[in-house]
Amino acid sequence: MTQAPVLVVVDHHEGAPTPPSTEALTAARTLAAGAPVAAVWLGEQGPGEAARTELGRFGVTTVHVPELGGLAPQLAAVATEAVAAVVAATSPQAVLLVSTYAGKELAAGLAVALGTGAVVDADRVERRDGAVAAGKTVLGASWETVCTVTGPLPVVALRPAAVDAEPAPAAGEPEVVGVPVVFTDRARAVAVVERTEYPATGQVPLAEAQTVVVGGRGTGGDFTAVEELAGLLGGAVGATRDVTDEGWREHSAQVGQTGVTVAPRLYIGVGVSGAVHHTVGMQAAQTVVAVNTDPEAPIFELADFGVVGAAEDVLPQAIETIRTYRGS
Ligand SMILES: Cc1cc2nc3c(=O)[nH]c(=O)nc-3n(C[C@H](O)[C@H](O)[C@H](O)COP(=O)(O)OP(=O)(O)OC[C@H]3O[C@@H](n4cnc5c(N)ncnc54)[C@H](O)[C@@H]3O)c2cc1C
Missing domain, CATH: 3.40.50.1220 (TPP-binding domain)
Structure with missing residues (x-):
């Protein structure tokens, strides 16, 4: 059984991993079957202590923090090159993301950048005959399909709320590792000049x-x-x-x-x-x-x-x- 990690691109809000990210980490642990689960943290700053504790609670052993050099990780090209750099540094067995708009765009961008394939909107992910298989319901819930990525690295974006988040049996303290990234002109072509955060509604997203x-x-x-x-x-x-x-x-x-x-x-x-x-x-x-x-x-x-x-x-x-x- 491979000891290559399963890499999870963690979404975070106000410094904390989002609930769908903890679901993806739960799915990653099952998929890893004893191999490490590593996280990618995209942000101007790395994870704070509370976030590291939460990631450790969900079984993350290493948090990779791409060095963004001031570029905005909200931009798909920046995120893609940053995560691709972590993939190059860690050679994971699979990459999991959360199937939000941004997560789907990143999954597709990564698949192109890495010459592989991506499954988005998956509601489960498992190993079948050694391959990573992702299940999704399609066509008005009238069909359930199972897709495998036949390219070199499976990239799977999991739907929020598809998996129950469960902490690891034993919490750990993840190591935080910076990852240098050499960004292309394509990633540098766009800059975020202004951001407006909508006021929180108090409702669940x-x-x-x-x-x-x-x-x-x-x-x-x-x-x-x-x-x-x-x-x-x-x-x-x-x-x-x-x-x-x-x-x-x-x-x-x-x-x-x-x-x-x-x-x-x-x-x-x-x-x-x-x-x-x-x-x-x-x-x-x-x-x-x-x-x-x-x-x-x-x-x-x-x-x-x-x-x-x-x-x-x-x-x-x-x-x-x-x-x-x-x-x-
Ligand atoms: C390219 C494209 C993309 C689209 N993307 C989306 C999308 O993302 N999301 C989306 O939702 N739609 C999308 N649409 C539109 C979609 O096709 C439908 O037109 C839309 O979903 C219908 O909305 P509705 O059910 O509110 O209205 P209607 O189809 O008009 O249905 C209203 C329903 O309310 C019932 N009704 C009437 N009065 C009452 C009452 N008092 N109490 C209870 N029931 C009542 C009626 O019997 C009817 O069934 C898209 C369309 C296109 C072409």
Whole structure:
């Protein structure tokens, strides 16, 4: 069995690894089967003490910090060359990332740079007959596929919430290693000149939420009950493209082909028809509940539980029942 590490590109926010990154580290430990799990930390600064402790808790033995020389790791070309430098220095058996927009772009860029292949939006990764195999659901959750990368180094981007994050049986103290990177002119061609951080909403980020309540055109633009239900369930609010096109919600709430991909334990679609452009972004949800006035709506084909009824009748009843059940 190879002792080459499994390398995980760790996303971090405010100095801490994100929950989907701890999920990827959990998957990496299983894949590594005793070989080391190493992390790549892309940032102007390396991981602080709390981040190192958290990475150690999830079994990371080494954190590689590419020397960015002032370049912004948010730029795909910079991130690609930085991670490629770590790959060259460590010869890993596989690279795992989180399947966010940026993670998918990085996975694709890495595959091109390293002359290999990438699987994105994977919901599991395992060894099959010695090869790294990544599973993903496709075509409106009607098919489960397993892909192997036949190139020299498998690159797999895992969907947030696809794997349960579990700390390693024994926490360690990872070593932090700087990695020199010689950036090309391509990476230097763009500079970030300004950044605006949106204020935190206090809500779980949509892509990471275990419960997502999506409002569609059938809400008529009134998201009061959708928000209340999501809040009660500790979940996030999503929207269809019709809703974001109408300006009823921000584009960042859009779930689907041209929006965010979600893989929650529970998806509740309220006044959502279930067009394929939407369902490709939620097909990995474990349990799907749909509320729609039209019994023929395509969303019911995906739904585990369907309620034929108007959102304005059904949601208040659901909210009241949950409150009664919880005694609040
Ligand atoms: C290239 C391309 C990319 C796209 N990308 C996306 C994407 O990323 N995400 C996305 O969502 N869409 C996307 N779309 C649009 C997509 O095809 C659908 O048009 C869209 O998802 C429909 O949104 P909807 O379900 O809210 O609206 P509709 O299709 O109009 O459905 C509204 C539903 O609400 C029901 N309804 C009406 N009144 C009520 C009520 N009172 N209570 C309960 N139910 C009610 C109706 O029966 C209906 O089923 C894309 C389209 C294209 C062409």
